[in-house]
Amino acid sequence: MDTLCIEGLTKKFGAHTVLDEISFTVPEHSVFGFLGQNGAGKTTTMKLILGLLKADGGQIRVLGEPVTYGQTKTNRLVGYLPDVPEFYGYMKPAEYLKLCGEIAGLSKKEIARRSEELLHLVGLEEARKKISGFSRGMKQRLGITQALLTRPKLLICDEPTSALDPVGRRELLNILHQVREQTTVLFSTHILSDAEQICDRIAVLHQGNLALCGELSRIKAQKSANALFVSFASAADVSELTASPYLLPYCSQIEVQGSCLTIRSTDIKPVQQAVLSALYGKGLFPLKMEIQEPTLEGIFMEAIQ
Amino acid sequence: MNGFIAFTKKELCESLRTYKLIILGIVFLLLGIMSPLTAKLMPELIGSFLPEGMTMSIAEPTAMDSWMQFFKNVPQIGLVVTVILFSAMISGELSRGTLVNVLTKGLCRSSVILAKFLAALLTFTAAYVLCFAACLGYTVLYWHDPVSLLPLAVFALWAFGILLIASLLLGGVLFRSGYGALLFTGGFTVCLFLLNFFPQVQKFSPLRLAADNVSLLSGELAASDFAIPFVICGLLLIVFLWAAVSLFNRKQI
Numbered sequence: 085m086d087t088l089c090i091e092g093l094t095k096k097f098g099a100h101t102v103l104d105e106i107s108f109t110v111p112e113h114s115v116f117g118f119l120g121q122n123g124a125g126k127t128t129t130m131k132l133i134l135g136l137l138k139a140d141g142g143q144i145r146v147l148g149e150p151v152t153y154g155q156t157k158t159n160r161l162v163g164y165l166p167d168v169p170e171f172y173g174y175m176k177p178a179e180y181l182k183l184c185g186e187i188a189g190l191s192k193k194e195i196a197r198r199s200e201e202l203l204h205l206v207g208l209e210e211a212r213k214k215i216s217g218f219s220r221g222m223k224q225r226l227g228i229t230q231a232l233l234t235r236p237k238l239l240i241c242d243e244p245t246s247a248l249d250p251v252g253r254r255e256l257l258n259i260l261h262q263v264r265e266q267t268t269v270l271f272s273t274h275i276l277s278d279a280e281q282i283c284d285r286i287a288v289l290h291q292g293n294l295a296l297c298g299e300l301s302r303i304k305a306q307k308s309a310n311a312l313f314v315s316f317a318s319a320a321d322v323s324e325l326t327a328s329p330y331l332l333p334y335c336s337q338i339e340v341q342g343s344c345l346t347i348r349s350t351d352i353k354p355v356q357q358a359v360l361s362a363l364y365g366k367g368l369f370p371l372k373m374e375i376q377e378p379t380l381e382g383i384f385m386e387a388i389q
Numbered sequence: 390m391n392g393f394i395a396f397t398k399k400e401l402c403e404s405l406r407t408y409k410l411i412i413l414g415i416v417f418l419l420l421g422i423m424s425p426l427t428a429k430l431m432p433e434l435i436g437s438f439l440p441e442g443m444t445m446s447i448a449e450p451t452a453m454d455s456w457m458q459f460f461k462n463v464p465q466i467g468l469v470v471t472v473i474l475f476s477a478m479i480s481g482e483l484s485r486g487t488l489v490n491v492l493t494k495g496l497c498r499s500s501v502i503l504a505k506f507l508a509a510l511l512t513f514t515a516a517y518v519l520c521f522a523a524c525l526g527y528t529v530l531y532w533h534d535p536v537s538l539l540p541l542a543v544f545a546l547w548a549f550g551i552l553l554i555a556s557l558l559l560g561g562v563l564f565r566s567g568y569g570a571l572l573f574t575g576g577f578t579v580c581l582f583l584l585n586f587f588p589q590v591q592k593f594s595p596l597r598l599a600a601d602n603v604s605l606l607s608g609e610l611a612a613s614d615f616a617i618p619f620v621i622c623g624l625l626l627i628v629f630l631w632a633a634v635s636l637f638n639r640k641q642i
Contacts, residue, residue, distance in 0.1 A: 134493050136642045154498060154638045164493040170486040172399065174406035186395035187494045230490055 087112050087147060087238050087268040088133065094141035095128055102128050104292035105142065110238075110285070115264050117283035117300075118272040119384060124289040126272035127167060130240050133270075134164055146238055160188065163236030163267075167243045169227030173216030177208055177226050180215060181233060188234045195233075202229040205259065220247040228259060232267075239263065241271035245278050257282050280380040288387045295387035300380070307383050310352045311376040312359060315344040321368050328362035346376070393500040396491070400508030409474050410512050416470050417463075417516035421523030424458035429531050452532040453606060456539065459524045460546065460602040467520065468550055468599070475509050475554060476571045479561025479637075488642060499634045502558055506630060509554045517547055541612055542605045545598035545619070552595060552622050553578070555629035562633045562640065595622035 088110040095103040102125040110116045120126050131137040133144055135156030144151040146158040171180055178199055185195030203209045206225035211218070215226065224247050231239060241260070245253045260269050261282045273279050279286060279300075286303065288296040296303060316322055322345050325331065326338060331347075334355060339346045349355045352375055363370065404410045431454070432447045439445060479502075482488045488501065521543055553574055560573025581596040591597065597618040604610040 131642075136489065136492065138639075138641060156492075157495075159493050160495045162493065164489070166486065166489050168486070169490065171490070172403065172487060174403065179402075183395055183399050184490065184494050186398075187392045187491055187496045189391045189495070227490075230494075234494065 085112055085147070086110060086145075087114075088116075088270065089145040089148075090129075090133075090142070091144075092142035093129070093132060093139055093144060095125070095132060095137065096140050101292050103132075103289075106289070106292075106294050107142075108287050108294060108297050110268055110270055112268055113264055114285050115260060115269045115283050116271070117279035117286040118270060118289065119274065119276070119279060119286055120272070120289035121388065122274065125292060126289060127242055129289070130164070130242050130270075130272065133240060134159060134162060160234070161237045163231035163234060163239045165224075165227045165231040165239075165241040165244055167246065168220075169223055169230075171215045171218075171223065171226065174214060176214055177203060177211055177229070180226070181230060184230045184233055190234065198233055198235075199229075202232055205229075207255070221249060221252050224248055224252070224256070228256065232263065236267055239267050239269045239271075241269065243272055243274070245273060245275055253278070276380045276384055286380070288384060290388045296383065303383060304378050304380075307378045307386070310350075310378065311346050311348045312352060312355050313344065313346050313372070313374050313376050314359060314370050315372045316368070316370055317343065319343045321370075324366055325359075325362055325368055328366055330358045330362040330365065334358065392494075392496040393504055396496060396500055396504040397507050400504055401511065404508060404512045410515065413471060413474060413512060413516040414519055417467055417520035418523055420462045420467050421459075421520035422527060424462055424524050425455040425527035425531055428454035428458050450532075452528050452534050452536050455524065455528040455532070456536055456542075456606055457603050459521075460542065463517075463520065463546060464549075464599045467517075468553060471513055471516075471550060472553055472557060472571065472574055475513075475557050476561075476574075477567040478505050478509065478570070479558060480565055480567045480570060483561075483565050483642065492642065498638050498640075502562070502630065502634045502637055506555060506558055509557075510551055513550055513554060514547070517550065536606055537608070538605050538612060541615065542602040545605075545615055546602055548619065548622050549595060549599040552626050552629070555626050555633070559629045559633040559636075562637045593617050593621055595619075595625060598622055 086109040090109070091107045092105045093103055093107070094101070094105050106129070118126050118129070128137065132139050133146070133151060135151050135153050135158070138153040146161050149158050149161075151158045175183070181199040181202075182195055185198065190198070200209070206229055208222065208225055208229065211222065215223070218226065224244065228241070228244065231241070244260070245256055248256060257278060260271065263269065283300055285298065286296070286300050287294050314325070316325075319342055322340055322343055326335070326340065326345065331338065334347055334349065337348050339348070347355050347359070359373070428450045431450060435445070435447060492498065492501075556574045556577045557570050560570035561567075563573060564570060581594055584590045585594055585596055585600075592614070595618050597615065601610055605612070605615065
């Protein structure tokens, strides 16, 4: 069953259409990466799923239940980590989690147990000061704690790694990876390597439409616009190689950067053959020669062009 | 209901930890002590300012003078401080985005408004009771003459204060900013004062609850003259809260 199902979702701010009839589904226990440039509408989509904004068209379902704006019953199934989580600064972390737990209707015992467990998970068990004295990274950690407190079926994180140092980022990605056993994760980011590490599915939002959506491995396989990368000791070798008649059919696909060159092609085998023949013919010896797999960055850049 | 109780506790905790309760308590306590004291010292004060050789006969102050001071100071200073302190109730949360976490935990939106109202009501009531108790204590200490209908007059002023708090909530939901809420409540009060120029309106206006308390004590007005203003005040209170809740339900956060 799909945890989240979005159909024909449209949102306008005045005359500006932020989302134009987008549709996608997030299957259970997947980690879904939501990519897009700043202002592409990632946060808007998330707020629509949470019923904080009113949609101008389309439908959102969480575990089959429709999301309603204003009084949003489906929020009991959802945990949300905002891009910049804000707390009541005069409270301590445990007090804040108690407030959240009481609102969600958890028992006292459950709140205490969950709080301890999660504060330990994010490394805040020693932080006994008021939240007003927290750094942004600490707030981000507390944010993930409150989002996971109620054991949500769907965890929505809005750019969770953007405020963290490399160690914190690594830890947060690990947490997201761990919790996929119990929940489904939808997270937005513009750090493509983060998405590449933990997502099994991605969607790229561009100018109000989904430029790309599906399983990451399948997208990568489809976009096999591979490239052959050859590097030499000197730039002279590069110009000698490109002058070879073997490479004539590919001259429009060759990119030269200093002493390296890249040849892009959908079918890489004949290119390899031509390059090897040319190298042999000219008696050239490259330092390195490799086939470059499509990266998420490449796919992303291609999708938003 | 769980959410409502939890959020009310949070609001009371906020009142305490952000010093709202203490500031309001100190201001109201001072007003409560000041009122009988000014009444008591007024003749001497006036006497000391008069030029040498000039005499003026001033009536000996009574308990009534003390309550006159009370019903002048509390609306003019106490209610103004209350309104300023509570003006950011809604706007503070909306502008900082602190409601996002609690609303996505399943907190009902009407609970937010009603819990804020209840907590502000309790905070204001605590300060007001302190003020009244201080004023009553000193008044009884200085003078022994009884004042009739005092409980009704004191309750009337309290009711008007609660109405102002409800108008602040509606203003906060309408305008999203603390200044907007202040302006709304200020505008509402100014409208009441303007309407009071018409003698026919005076009988119905809830402003009577905060402006004519001394007339009630002196016997110029009877308790029954306060009945309609009380009803109108109650109705306005319900309308303000209802409007605040239903507008907040439709607010994009």
